[in-house]
Amino acid sequence: MKLFQIEEPDGSPVDPNAAGAAIGINAGGPLAEVAVSVGGNGVVLADREGFERVLSVPVTTVVAPEWQELFEGARIRAERALGRPVTHAVVVVASLLDNDVENRLRGAAGEAGLEVLRFLARSEVPAGSAPALAAALLAEELAPRPEPDS
Secondary structure, eight states: OOOOOOOOTTSSOOOTTSOOEEEEEEESSSBOEEEEEETTEEEEEOOOTTOOOOOBOOOTTSOHHHHHHHHHHHHHHHHHHHTSOEEEEEEEESSOOOHHHHHHHHHHHHHTTOEEEEEEEGGGSOTTSOHHHHHHHHHHHHSOOOOOOO
16 A cells, blocks of 8 residues: 655645635625635635525624624635635725724624725725625735745
């Protein structure tokens, strides 16, 4: 019997501290949508059959637990669809946020394991663009890049 080892393409293990994927979340309506972009090509993600989860968007005046639940659901949906960790997001909201609300939402996202790269008001999404896809494209652009080995 022969044993073999599967390695990453460069032969080194994956860094567990490396940033995961960045997603776009449209929280500008009654139900959230989650999307990802790779190479400028975005796709809205859906839950697998049997694992469907409704991502209801709370009002921005609601305290953190409801928002944390939304962010956790979005992260889980993306991780299941992508098969890899998700750590960053761009979030579309119905309207511009004041600093207090933005800080509370960032805290809720942090508790859910997501770092918010940027909040976008729905009015900031380019005309004719799907908000979740626009957020995913921006998330891909703003996501931290792995540092090259020296």
